[in-house]
Amino acid sequence: xAEQGNRFLADSLLAPKVGIDDPFAAAVHATRMSMTIVDxxxxxxxxxxxxxxxxxxxGYARNEVLGRNCRFLQGPDTEQDAIRGLARATSAGEPVNxxxxxxxxxxxxxxxxxxxxxxxxxxxxxxxxxxxxxxVTARKAAETALExxxxxxxKTAQQALADRTALLHEVDHRVKNNLxxxxxxxxxxxRRTLDDSTRAALQSxxxxxxxxxxxxxxxxxxxxxxxxxxxxxxRDLMGDATSxxxxxxxxxxxxxxxxxxxQAAPLALAVNELVDNAFKHGxxxxxxxxxxxxxxxxxxxxxxxxCDDGPGLPPGxxxxxxFGLTITQLLAQQLRATLTFESGEPGVRATLKxxxxx
Amino acid sequence: xxxPLSVLIVEDEVLLxxxxxxxxxxxxxxxxxxxxxSADAVRLARTLKPDLALVDVHxxxxxTGVDAAREIAGSAGAIVLFMTxxxxxxxDDLAGACGVIGKPYSDRxxxxxxxxxxxxxxxxxxxxxxxxxxxxxxxxxxRWGVDQLEAAG
Numbered sequence: 001x002a003e004q005g006n007r008f009l010a011d012s013l014l015a016p017k018v019g020i021d022d023p024f025a026a027a028v029h030a031t032r033m034s035m036t037i038v039d040x041x042x043x044x045x046x047x048x049x050x051x052x053x054x055x056x057x058x059g060y061a062r063n064e065v066l067g068r069n070c071r072f073l074q075g076p077d078t079e080q081d082a083i084r085g086l087a088r089a090t091s092a093g094e095p096v097n098x099x100x101x102x103x104x105x106x107x108x109x110x111x112x113x114x115x116x117x118x119x120x121x122x123x124x125x126x127x128x129x130x131x132x133x134x135x136v137t138a139r140k141a142a143e144t145a146l147e148x149x150x151x152x153x154x155k156t157a158q159q160a161l162a163d164r165t166a167l168l169h170e171v172d173h174r175v176k177n178n179l180x181x182x183x184x185x186x187x188x189x190x191r192r193t194l195d196d197s198t199r200a201a202l203q204s205x206x207x208x209x210x211x212x213x214x215x216x217x218x219x220x221x222x223x224x225x226x227x228x229x230x231x232x233x234x235r236d237l238m239g240d241a242t243s244x245x246x247x248x249x250x251x252x253x254x255x256x257x258x259x260x261x262x263q264a265a266p267l268a269l270a271v272n273e274l275v276d277n278a279f280k281h282g283x284x285x286x287x288x289x290x291x292x293x294x295x296x297x298x299x300x301x302x303x304x305x306x307c308d309d310g311p312g313l314p315p316g317x318x319x320x321x322x323f324g325l326t327i328t329q330l331l332a333q334q335l336r337a338t339l340t341f342e343s344g345e346p347g348v349r350a351t352l353k354x355x356x357x358x
Numbered sequence: 359x360x361x362p363l364s365v366l367i368v369e370d371e372v373l374l375x376x377x378x379x380x381x382x383x384x385x386x387x388x389x390x391x392x393x394x395x396s397a398d399a400v401r402l403a404r405t406l407k408p409d410l411a412l413v414d415v416h417x418x419x420x421x422t423g424v425d426a427a428r429e430i431a432g433s434a435g436a437i438v439l440f441m442t443x444x445x446x447x448x449x450d451d452l453a454g455a456c457g458v459i460g461k462p463y464s465d466r467x468x469x470x471x472x473x474x475x476x477x478x479x480x481x482x483x484x485x486x487x488x489x490x491x492x493x494x495x496x497x498x499x500x501r502w503g504v505d506q507l508e509a510a511g
Contacts, residue, residue: 169446173416176443177371179462184377187465191380213462239467239490 059105075103211272228264282308363387385472396422403434467491
């Protein structure tokens with residue numbers, strides 16, 4: 001039967017003359033789609049039919065290809081995966097579609113979108129493979145160019161990110177060093193200053209620069225550069241501030257509260273002034289005292305309280321703000337916060353109330 | 359250790375070095391030398407044999423402080439404390455240093471850190487948890503028993 005099948009197809013397609021009495025064979029000959037037929041049962045599966053479109057595409061003459069296995073189309077850069085895929089499908093008698101790099105007779109490579117289907121006889125044996133080939137070199141080139149462009153773009157983006165990170169570290173480093181330099185200059189000047197009020201002014205400036213430095217140290221240590229944790233800052237600030245005044249007992253009650261990084265420096269300065277103020281007026285040197293700092297969230301606001309147990313507000317609650325409190329009031333305005341001083345019984349309670357959306 | 363703590367300062371910013379000198383003396387130590395670059399730092403550490411070297415990462419010959427610290431902590435046998443704004447440049451083992459103070463630091467933080475290290479060296483153990491601003495290396499957390507203090511709360 002197989003012999004008969006073979007002959008039937010061979011007769012219809014391989015006959016030297018085809019005409020309108022066999023419109024199917026004529027169509028296969030004439031189509032611009034490259035088509036081939038392979039004898040699946042002959043040794044090494046030779047080509048038994050190729051149409052003119054195949055010859056045009058590959059540059060071979062008919063007598064150069066008939067009787068040969070199609071592997072003459074393969075060349076040095078043909079992917080082994082594609083070759084193995086073909087072998088697997090043909091030995092299993094299964095259809096296969098794949099893109100394979102082939103070579104014309106003149107050696108010019110082209111991408112072949114190959115489709116192969118088995119043709120079975122009445123007994124179900126595979127007697128032929130019918131193949132069609134489309135030259136997709138242009139599409140492949142476009143795909144490769146697109147991939148290369150995407151890879152290049154990814155590389156550029158990665159490099160840009162690396163540059164940006166390096167720049168950020170460099171700037172961070174310089175800012176820290178400059179803050180350190182400013183601090184050291186103020187300390188050196190304070191050491192050389194004998195006048196008490198000048199010394200006090202320099203020390204106040206030192207503590208303000210210190211507050212900004214603490215913010216900066218924290219801001220770049222955290223992973224999120226956009227947010228700033230007030231509780232951590234207050235803990236740092238008090239760790240530094242209390243060491244000179246061992247007789248003052250400090251009580252911290254800190255909820256973790258985030259603010260926008262842009263608000264960190266003004267808030268830090270304001271809190272620093274309030275603490276400084278409490279030390280100056282509420283907690284006289286040499287007297288044991290108590291300083292309480294609370295940070296909490298309440299009804300869409302952040303509340304920061306600084307309480308001392310000193311002599312409290314002057315009668316009537318009115319007092320003339322000094323420079324420190326003046327800048328605290330200005331900073332509170334900037335932060336859209338309210339600043340109040342109340343009698344804490346004993347002492348003074350300063351409260352800074354900020355909207356929590358910032 | 360009955361003598362006052364001897365300290366070598368390795369810092370390329372002269373003003374910072376001068377100020378550190380004051381802080382060392384205020385903390386009861388003696389500042390025995392000052393190096394601006396890594397070669398000087400290692401040479402002075404070998405000849406002066408200080409108890410403690412305060413080392414910046416960035417020196418006048420580049421980011422050489424880490425290598426210098428390794429030499430000083432190794433062959434020169436001093437305790438090294440980094441003082442740097444470049445925390446990210448430090449290796450995980452801190453190059454053998456006992457710890458690090460991040461810049462910008464306050465004068466109080468440095469005084470307390472030096473006092474703390476002096477007591478650890480004298481007693482061979484930490485008197486209390488390290489002061490704010492001082493971060494110890496894992497090796498020294500164990501050597502000075504800070505892990506036990508932390509566990510004890």
